[in-house]
Amino acid sequence: xxxxxxxxxxxxxxxxxxxxxxxxxxxxxxxxxxxxxxxxxxxxxxxxxxxxxxxxxxxxxxxxxxxxxxxxxxxxxxxxxxxxxxxxxxxxxxxxxxxxxxxxxxxxxxxxxxxxxxxxxxxxxxxxxxxxxxxxxxxxxxxxxxxxxxx
DNA sequence: GCCAACGTTGGC
DNA sequence: GCCAACGTTGGC
Numbered sequence: 001x002x003x004x005x006x007x008x009x010x011x012x013x014x015x016x017x018x019x020x021x022x023x024x025x026x027x028x029x030x031x032x033x034x035x036x037x038x039x040x041x042x043x044x045x046x047x048x049x050x051x052x053x054x055x056x057x058x059x060x061x062x063x064x065x066x067x068x069x070x071x072x073x074x075x076x077x078x079x080x081x082x083x084x085x086x087x088x089x090x091x092x093x094x095x096x097x098x099x100x101x102x103x104x105x106x107x108x109x110x111x112x113x114x115x116x117x118x119x120x121x122x123x124x125x126x127x128x129x130x131x132x133x134x135x136x137x138x139x140x141x142x143x144x145x146x147x148x149x150x151x
Numbered sequence: 152g153c154c155a156a157c158g159t160t161g162g163c
Numbered sequence: 164g165c166c167a168a169c170g171t172t173g174g175c
Contacts, residue, residue: 009160129167129168132159
């Protein structure tokens, strides 16, 4: 079992939107590293922290579960979609996504500041300088620590 | 293949 | 709104 963290802008697709939808395709990822994680390493059943950037507070707001194998990101083929990519062809898709199922919304989110302060979460990609990865792995050690902090 | 210019992310 | 950090693009 692998653990992950995905970012969403709070005013774009929020944890409340996700809670309402129950399930969503994690489309619109246009970064190769992030795509490779989804394509090569995500497995059905993996647990995924739902992180809000540029929100109040910025931090972890919920938990999700990978609910599908990787599949082509259809928004890349749609000219009217903001994530349209003319280079991605339907017979050879550049971009993929997975489906995520809603698990829970935390009553008290764990803020980025709290994560930075915690001595046991030092290996998180999230707090590394210049981190911009919107899909990133979380070590089992960090996962357990986050779970206990989010109880 | 280098690298400057540009666009985006995301904390503050 | 600012700006540092980073990825991508495109001229050469």
